[in-house]
Amino acid sequence: MSDESQLVCKVLVIDTSPEYFDQIKQFCDQNGLIGLRVLSPNIMAILSSNVDLGAILLAEDYYDSLDDVMVLAQQINIARPELPIVLRRTLPSHFDSQPEQLRKLFCATYTIDDMTPLRKVIDEYIFSIVYPNALVRGISEISISTLASQFQHLTISTETPYIVRDRIIFGELFSLIQLESSWCRGYMMLQTEEGAILDVLRTDDDLNVGDGSATFRTVNSILGEVTNVIWGAFKNRFIANDDLGIRSTSQVPIVINHQHKYISFGSENPQLCFKYTLSDERNSHFISIYQWFVFNLYWSPDDFKEIQTSVDDFIDLGELELF
Amino acid sequence: MGKILIVDDSSTVRDEVGGFLKKNGLDVITAVDGKDGLNKLKANPGITLVVSDVNMPNMDGLTMVEKIRSELGNNTVNVIMLTTESSPSMKERGKAAGVKGWIVKPFKGESVLATFKKLTA
Numbered sequence: 381m382s383d384e385s386q387l388v389c390k391v392l393v394i395d396t397s398p399e400y401f402d403q404i405k406q407f408c409d410q411n412g413l414i415g416l417r418v419l420s421p422n423i424m425a426i427l428s429s430n431v432d433l434g435a436i437l438l439a440e441d442y443y444d445s446l447d448d449v450m451v452l453a454q455q456i457n458i459a460r461p462e463l464p465i466v467l468r469r470t471l472p473s474h475f476d477s478q479p480e481q482l483r484k485l486f487c488a489t490y491t492i493d494d495m496t497p498l499r500k501v502i503d504e505y506i507f508s509i510v511y512p513n514a515l516v517r518g519i520s521e522i523s524i525s526t527l528a529s530q531f532q533h534l535t536i537s538t539e540t541p542y543i544v545r546d547r548i549i550f551g552e553l554f555s556l557i558q559l560e561s562s563w564c565r566g567y568m569m570l571q572t573e574e575g576a577i578l579d580v581l582r583t584d585d586d587l588n589v590g591d592g593s594a595t596f597r598t599v600n601s602i603l604g605e606v607t608n609v610i611w612g613a614f615k616n617r618f619i620a621n622d623d624l625g626i627r628s629t630s631q632v633p634i635v636i637n638h639q640h641k642y643i644s645f646g647s648e649n650p651q652l653c654f655k656y657t658l659s660d661e662r663n664s665h666f667i668s669i670y671q672w673f674v675f676n677l678y679w680s681p682d683d684f685k686e687i688q689t690s691v692d693d694f695i696d697l698g699e700l701e702l703f
Numbered sequence: 704m705g706k707i708l709i710v711d712d713s714s715t716v717r718d719e720v721g722g723f724l725k726k727n728g729l730d731v732i733t734a735v736d737g738k739d740g741l742n743k744l745k746a747n748p749g750i751t752l753v754v755s756d757v758n759m760p761n762m763d764g765l766t767m768v769e770k771i772r773s774e775l776g777n778n779t780v781n782v783i784m785l786t787t788e789s790s791p792s793m794k795e796r797g798k799a800a801g802v803k804g805w806i807v808k809p810f811k812g813e814s815v816l817a818t819f820k821k822l823t824a
Contacts, residue, residue, distance in 0.1 A: 526809070529809040530715075530809070597714070598714070598715075601713055601714040601715040602715045604713055604715070605713045605715040605716055608713065608758070608787055608808075609787050609808050609809055611787065612786070612787020612788060612789070612807070612808065613787065615787075615788075616787075616789050616807075621790040621791055621792060698806065698807070698808070698809055698810060698811030698814060698815075699806065699807075699811070699814055699815075700783065700804050700805070700806050700814070700815045700818055701794075701804060701805045701806070702803065702804045702818070703794075703797075703798050703802065703803060703804060703805070
């Protein structure tokens with residue numbers, strides 16, 4: 381696996397023990413996790429921010445009283461029920477004496493001397509879905525190429541692709557487009573902030589709206605076109621021309637709650653995410669675009685294939701093919 | 704020189720393609736979908752080239768081309784598809800409807816300008 385396609389996942393580490401933190405960090409490094417240590421006392425504010433997370437690692441001795449830790453776990457569960465919470469137990473542990481209702485808040489417990497249960501949680505909850513390297517790398521390539529074509533004077537960069545379980549919406553604006561083949565059924569979603577794109581449009585003459593006339597409709601249209609071009613490139617590269625999908629008509633509702641910046645595709649599956657940053661360093665303008673792949677209706681990585689002819693004999697984008 | 708009709712539901716594409724062609728001295732009319740494209744073509748006999756997307760609401764681009772030939776009886780206007788689609792079956796359908804050429808998005812104006820000018824001459 382190349383570095384570019386090595387998937388990672390962010391986990392929130394709510395643990396004050398400095399002597400254990402190095403061990404937890406080492407575990408995270410070895411298992412594709414990025415441990416975000418909570419330093420602020422206001423954990424709930426962090427949880428409601430735009431941090432994409434895969435799990436919470438909470439320590440039994442985070443507070444002096446285990447009851448307070450249980451209250452915190454309940455609050456986390458109410459705020460972000462989709463996130464698995466793993467408890468680091470102390471020795472001696474008083475966790476077993478807690479009512480079953482509270483113990484159920486945790487998907488697993490571990491001790492610093494035996495992290496095996498934590499490893500199991502990672503396999504079961506975070507990296508339970510296999511995303512082939514060729515898919516991860518290919519998505520990144522076609523998306524960067526599309527963004528570079530749409531925003532020709534901006535510098536495009538991308539972070540390491542990652543897995544999330546949470547359902548927090550980033551920004552105010554997102555697009556959704558369906559993907560369907562014999563190996564997948566689901567959606568691609570792009571999320572971004574309207575204001576950041578408007579800032580760029582209003583100062584970029586090359587985007588034809590440098591006169592300051594760009595509005596939210598202009599932004600919608602640009603995001604729609606970027607979505608459309610990435611979708612087309614995805615089909616050209618990963619879905620064979622004769623692949624008509626699995627002909628299933630099953631659907632599940634997508635629930636969007638703007639007040640809570642929340643979206644659910646009705647599936648518990650971890651989702652594949654990419655973050656792209658478009659920089660106009662001249663004017664100090666930056667656009668962040670989050671890209672999610674949610675294969676909530678069907679996922680069969682064993683049947684995944686990259687269309688070799690499309691890669692070897694690359695489609696000449698933008699070139700006219702005369703009949 | 705004839706006019707070019709750009710048919711795309713994305714205002715970004717209409718602005719980008721139309722802006723580029725206008726900047727290069729071509730006369731451009733735009734339409735937002737296949738249905739609108741048919742109406743604009745009917746109303747503007749001076750159109751000699753249609754550049755159209757495939758996937759659009761109300762009426763898709765290939766259906767529009769088929770109707771240009773069958774309903775309008777216009778077999779002379781040149782049509783080029785500008786789309787993210789690249790499947791051979793779709794191209795075949797386009798070819799059968801008399802589509803002259805196919806461009807896979809994104810649009811690269813410089814590489815097609817000379818041909819567009821030739822088709823509108």
